[in-house]
Amino acid sequence: MRHRVAAVVAALGLVAAACGGSSSVTPSAAPATQAAGQAASSAPSQAGPAAAVTIMVGGMSKQIYLVNKLTEALGYFKDQGVDVTLVDEPSGTDTETEVVSGHANMGSGSYDHTIDLQAQGKIITTVLNMTWTPGEFVMVSTAKAGTITSPKDFKGASIGVTSLGSGTHTLMRAMVVEAGLKVDDANYVKAGAGDTFIAAMKQGQIDVGITTQPTVLQIEKQGVGKLLVDLSKPDTTQAALGGPYPFISLWARADWIAANKATVQKVVNAYAKTLKWIQAHTASDIAGQLPPDYYAGDQAGYVQALTDSIKMFNPDGKLTQAQLDSVFKINKLFKTGLDSIDLSKTYDPEFLNNAQ
Numbered sequence: 546m547r548h549r550v551a552a553v554v555a556a557l558g559l560v561a562a563a564c565g566g567s568s569s570v571t572p573s574a575a576p577a578t579q580a581a582g583q584a585a586s587s588a589p590s591q592a593g594p595a596a597a598v599t600i601m602v603g604g605m606s607k608q609i610y611l612v613n614k615l616t617e618a619l620g621y622f623k624d625q626g627v628d629v630t631l632v633d634e635p636s637g638t639d640t641e642t643e644v645v646s647g648h649a650n651m652g653s654g655s656y657d658h659t660i661d662l663q664a665q666g667k668i669i670t671t672v673l674n675m676t677w678t679p680g681e682f683v684m685v686s687t688a689k690a691g692t693i694t695s696p697k698d699f700k701g702a703s704i705g706v707t708s709l710g711s712g713t714h715t716l717m718r719a720m721v722v723e724a725g726l727k728v729d730d731a732n733y734v735k736a737g738a739g740d741t742f743i744a745a746m747k748q749g750q751i752d753v754g755i756t757t758q759p760t761v762l763q764i765e766k767q768g769v770g771k772l773l774v775d776l777s778k779p780d781t782t783q784a785a786l787g788g789p790y791p792f793i794s795l796w797a798r799a800d801w802i803a804a805n806k807a808t809v810q811k812v813v814n815a816y817a818k819t820l821k822w823i824q825a826h827t828a829s830d831i832a833g834q835l836p837p838d839y840y841a842g843d844q845a846g847y848v849q850a851l852t853d854s855i856k857m858f859n860p861d862g863k864l865t866q867a868q869l870d871s872v873f874k875i876n877k878l879f880k881t882g883l884d885s886i887d888l889s890k891t892y893d894p895e896f897l898n899n900a901q
Contacts, residue, residue, distance in 0.1 A: 595628040601649040605633040608758040609680035621815035655712030659891035668799040673862040679792040680857040683774035696724035705736030705754025728879040758850040777854035788871035813896040828852040
């Protein structure tokens with residue numbers, strides 16, 4: 546994956562060089578270089594070639610991530626004068642790695658990654674939130690549906706998550722603790738997403754698992770599993786986790802944001818416009834803008850599933866202090882090393898406040 550992203554970035558760099566510009570993907574820059582980058586990014590888009598931005602997405606075809614592809618499809622990136630390349634990555638864990646290493650400018654993944662990385666001395670900052678609920682669904686295999694009827698029954702169960710250390714891993718550990726169990730009472734298994742996740746459940750490798758639409762639709766159609774917990778709605782999320790839990794966000798390294806403020810503003814403008822567009826359109830309208838392969842062979846089912854969970858999308862992209870505090874409080878229940886976290890470094894509302 547790193548080599549693939551590096552290749553994309555290298556190609557962007559060649560294009561920029563040919564236009565007299567430079568690639569904006571740099572792990573760190575000397576002060577003079579950063580100042581030059583700020584001056585360049587502050588210029589109007591009409592004054593030169595569009596700024597090139599690489600955004601790593603933790604699972605492009607998942608409904609919780611559709612804001613990324615929808616923004617591209619609606620032409621809002623181009624309207625803002627930014628040349629955005631969306632790179633698909635199955636797991637948020639790998640997305641954060643690519644952003645921290647500088648192989649991608651920005652990442653679309655769960656907000657809680659900003660907390661985890663700060664505990665490791667690495668600062669990435671959220672500039673926009675896309676879903677103010679996780680938008681995930683906990684499924685129980687048909688074979689275990691008779692004995693596992695709630696999270697209180699997770700003791701000894703094999704729980705499928707996207708990958709260890711991912712946002713879904715965090716959600717399941719939080720759910721286990723909220724149910725009154727110890728975090729290690731369950732066995733967490735990397736089950737991936739899509740067909741890989743379905744196969745793991747079919748083969749009995751996992752008893753329960755957390756996934757998104759349209760995978761949920763396929764699991765139910767095939768009779769592989771049943772819905773156990775809905776994390777797409779505020780009330781059910783509150784009940785399962787003990788508080789609100791904003792999830793899919795757009796973040797980047799703090800130093801890259803500081804050096805490219807004008808570019809970040811344009812990217813945030815584009816996403817904010819998409820979030821408003823979603824509020825004024827139906828699930829069918831949204832699906833009509835997305836590639837056919839997003840439907841997993843069932844467009845009507847995709848639309849139905851999206852209709853049911855469409856309220857997960859954040860109308861204005863902003864986060865409240867109460868939401869930030871809730872995510873932090875939930876994570877502290879089972880994670881160590883978070884005592885010195887500065888939440889103000891995990892979210893910067895400046896760009897949304899200035900969004901056009």
